[in-house]
Amino acid sequence: MEKQLHSMLSLRGLTRRFGGLTAVDTIDLDLAKGELISIIGPNGAGKTTLFNLVTGLDRPDAGTVSFEGQDITGLSPERLAAEGIARTFQLGRVFGNLSVMDNVLIGAHTRLRAVKPAVPVIGPLLELGLALLRPASVKAEEEQLREEVKAILARFGERLLPRIDQPAYSLSYANRRRVEIARALALKPRLLLLDEPTAGMNPTETAEMQGLVAELKAEGLTILLIEHKLEMVMRLSDRVIVMDEGKKIAEGPGEQVRTDPKVIEAYLGHGLSGTAEQESAA
Amino acid sequence: MSSWFDYTINGLIIGNVYALVAVGLALIFGVSRLINFAQGSIYLVGAYIGWVAVVRLHTPLPLTIIVVAAAAALVGLVIERFGLRPLQNSVRIAPLLATIGISFVLDQLVMLTFSPNPRALPSQLPDVRFQLGGGTIGPLDLLIAGVGITSALLLFVFLRYSKLGWAVRAASQDRDAAMQMGVDVNRVNQAVFGIAAALGGVSGMLVGMYYNQIDTAMSLQATLKGVVAEVVGGAGNVPGAVIGSLLLGLVESYGVAVFGTSYRNLFAFLLLVVVLVLRPNGLFISPRQAPPEPLTGTFIAPSRPLRIPRWALAVAGAIFAVLPLFPVSFYVLQTLINAWLLGMLALSLTLVAGTMGQVSLGHAALLAIGAYTSALLSLTLNVPVGLAIIGGGLMSAALGTLLISPSFRLRGHYVSIATLAIGEIVALVILNWESVTRGPIGISGIPPLTLFGYDLISPSSVYWFSLAVMVVLALLQGRLLTSHLGRSFRAIRDDDIAARAYGLSLNRYKSLAFIFGGFAAGVSGGIAAHLYSYINHETFNTQQSILALTVVILGGLGNVVGAIVGSVALVGLPEVFRIAAEYRILIYGIVLLLLVRFRPQGLLGTI
Numbered sequence: 067m068e069k070q071l072h073s074m075l076s077l078r079g080l081t082r083r084f085g086g087l088t089a090v091d092t093i094d095l096d097l098a099k100g101e102l103i104s105i106i107g108p109n110g111a112g113k114t115t116l117f118n119l120v121t122g123l124d125r126p127d128a129g130t131v132s133f134e135g136q137d138i139t140g141l142s143p144e145r146l147a148a149e150g151i152a153r154t155f156q157l158g159r160v161f162g163n164l165s166v167m168d169n170v171l172i173g174a175h176t177r178l179r180a181v182k183p184a185v186p187v188i189g190p191l192l193e194l195g196l197a198l199l200r201p202a203s204v205k206a207e208e209e210q211l212r213e214e215v216k217a218i219l220a221r222f223g224e225r226l227l228p229r230i231d232q233p234a235y236s237l238s239y240a241n242r243r244r245v246e247i248a249r250a251l252a253l254k255p256r257l258l259l260l261d262e263p264t265a266g267m268n269p270t271e272t273a274e275m276q277g278l279v280a281e282l283k284a285e286g287l288t289i290l291l292i293e294h295k296l297e298m299v300m301r302l303s304d305r306v307i308v309m310d311e312g313k314k315i316a317e318g319p320g321e322q323v324r325t326d327p328k329v330i331e332a333y334l335g336h337g338l339s340g341t342a343e344q345e346s347a348a
Numbered sequence: 349m350s351s352w353f354d355y356t357i358n359g360l361i362i363g364n365v366y367a368l369v370a371v372g373l374a375l376i377f378g379v380s381r382l383i384n385f386a387q388g389s390i391y392l393v394g395a396y397i398g399w400v401a402v403v404r405l406h407t408p409l410p411l412t413i414i415v416v417a418a419a420a421a422l423v424g425l426v427i428e429r430f431g432l433r434p435l436q437n438s439v440r441i442a443p444l445l446a447t448i449g450i451s452f453v454l455d456q457l458v459m460l461t462f463s464p465n466p467r468a469l470p471s472q473l474p475d476v477r478f479q480l481g482g483g484t485i486g487p488l489d490l491l492i493a494g495v496g497i498t499s500a501l502l503l504f505v506f507l508r509y510s511k512l513g514w515a516v517r518a519a520s521q522d523r524d525a526a527m528q529m530g531v532d533v534n535r536v537n538q539a540v541f542g543i544a545a546a547l548g549g550v551s552g553m554l555v556g557m558y559y560n561q562i563d564t565a566m567s568l569q570a571t572l573k574g575v576v577a578e579v580v581g582g583a584g585n586v587p588g589a590v591i592g593s594l595l596l597g598l599v600e601s602y603g604v605a606v607f608g609t610s611y612r613n614l615f616a617f618l619l620l621v622v623v624l625v626l627r628p629n630g631l632f633i634s635p636r637q638a639p640p641e642p643l644t645g646t647f648i649a650p651s652r653p654l655r656i657p658r659w660a661l662a663v664a665g666a667i668f669a670v671l672p673l674f675p676v677s678f679y680v681l682q683t684l685i686n687a688w689l690l691g692m693l694a695l696s697l698t699l700v701a702g703t704m705g706q707v708s709l710g711h712a713a714l715l716a717i718g719a720y721t722s723a724l725l726s727l728t729l730n731v732p733v734g735l736a737i738i739g740g741g742l743m744s745a746a747l748g749t750l751l752i753s754p755s756f757r758l759r760g761h762y763v764s765i766a767t768l769a770i771g772e773i774v775a776l777v778i779l780n781w782e783s784v785t786r787g788p789i790g791i792s793g794i795p796p797l798t799l800f801g802y803d804l805i806s807p808s809s810v811y812w813f814s815l816a817v818m819v820v821l822a823l824l825q826g827r828l829l830t831s832h833l834g835r836s837f838r839a840i841r842d843d844d845i846a847a848r849a850y851g852l853s854l855n856r857y858k859s860l861a862f863i864f865g866g867f868a869a870g871v872s873g874g875i876a877a878h879l880y881s882y883i884n885h886e887t888f889n890t891q892q893s894i895l896a897l898t899v900v901i902l903g904g905l906g907n908v909v910g911a912i913v914g915s916v917a918l919v920g921l922p923e924v925f926r927i928a929a930e931y932r933i934l935i936y937g938i939v940l941l942l943l944v945r946f947r948p949q950g951l952l953g954t955i
Binding site: 121123142143144147148152153155159160161162163164168169171172173175176178180190191193194197198200208233235236249253 | 851955
């Protein structure tokens, strides 16, 4: 009960089935404010499906998602973005024909005042009017956001800033991942979900990314991380959750999870756990 | 009650014919996730080959069927090999546009070869009716049923027991995995296109025999009906397509029984819209979608748009503005007025199809709504023409957006189907709602253009008026594109999932794009109505929608200047070269195909 009070995100009995397959099977999870939890597990364990359930891109068959004490189960992704939940995507979903600047500005969309004149029904028409007339306040807001975007891009060193006006399709794979994270940061999220931020990155790039995530955590951001690179997981996570075939098979501090026989078995299969244990000890 | 029996038989027979088209569409969708807009054209080709065989060559019926199937299959193979295979690694919009272009080219070729006049296609069967239950059934009914069942059995055996059939099924379940397992996807595509075309061609011939009439308008109808049946059954679901077809046949047949023949198509398209809204995956799959597959590549061709300096645009604008002061012929002004009117339509379409990624094939309906509104406002309510035109624009914006809104959650090809159907619905409503639209008689005596009490009768004043309106619309659209809305539209086009995850509501932004685009198109229609002084339900037709699409592709999707350049080029060049009117549509189709293949980003680049 106490845990629930302090948790920013809590999942209770979250379940999603696809035909005969249970991709996410009665998952419970509590993420406290400022905490970083990593979710690891073999491919197909249901990690990304879990992210989709939390961010509203998919709806659970059973169970609840609550965010800061509010039940948000089944809300649309648009609503959840407005609540301050931002995510990145496993396979990278940048807007290919938009410049880096525009990609990241989309991240700030929910914060635009021009977007939501608080009038029902004709709100969208007012938005159209504001976009066409562009009064000083709208211009100023846009300018301020552009400055913010530059500040966010500066966190990636010289990776993105020199390419700020290039369309995203021309970027390297690693840079697209960075643009995704920059876009997520532009939302000023209260909860950030990162789906394999270092996929396809070399060791140097991975180390950079790890540094950035550590910074974000130090700034107090609450983060849910899916990651395969165990060293990064061990260094960053307050807790690690291991999923296999939709189920949570282990949870706890990194070192404890790492030596859990069930985890080793899930990763390496039956009959190999003996050798695996030796390896991980080594 | 005997008539009900007859209507049921009629519905099942027609459903059987639709099934031959729909099964082909389902096979193609299964392996290449493509709705083949050219399917109806193959059906048309089949009907005319059947006519040549029966009337000219006097072939016996079994041979006729074989000839039609073989010739249609050949057309299908050619389409696959030269129209679609080169686009395999192209952007997602390319194959869609290619099948639209191919369909246009084939229809025009048939029309140029055989003339657009209807022809009789005798069935070669004895004209007897057998009593059955409460009604009658003829030999042709039995033939159609026989062909339908035989094809279904052959297809089942092929898919189930032949090696190539396995490959087709494997490719439709998971194309990438099938390729990795050594399935030759090109052969699979060939097989599927060949089979689909053979079935489609035979279907066209049977329909021609059933009504003892064939004409070139059959093509679009067949595509639409086949797609309706396929979508009802669930895209890519072959047995579903058969059931969907029979259902569609029955719905139409009973609808005609109750309301009359002119409502036949209305029922088909309403069924489509209802299914798309309530069960977009068809009747047989649960409406809850599996998580969306990751999208790779971009929807439109990525390119750096050509930056045209402002002064150059200003100079070009000034030259066109002073043109009437020089001794230019009435003919030149008239041509350019047409270009400016098309330009407004193209601005609308380039926003909706290019910037927003909703490839509308029913854009002429927006012209029609604007034209009828403006004409009726000025005629019956004596609203000044200037205001009436604005009223037409507003009506197009409101009604167009309302009509298209059910399909906002659809993607890619489905949007095109829905817009095509909605365009047809608008035309049918105009035809049938006689108390308001005066039905097939049309509206005559529409007052000429006036502005602040002055009549715009001289060609130069009409020229200036239409140019000015177009320039204002273009400037507004340019301003829209540089605002946060332009950014939001393009983001939704590139990846609607990621856009939603960042708070962009698809309904809201697609509505805004259609409101703005609907206004521009409606104004164009309104001006046209006052210029022509007479309009009817055929004034604004699918050919204009396709012409606008070609203009937009030529100029570069989403490109405002490109839309205008494209309009001038496509209206002006045929005039310069004095190309006969009947060849123009063919040329537009060929231009569309060449662009998609060789310069998908258009002349000025996509934005």
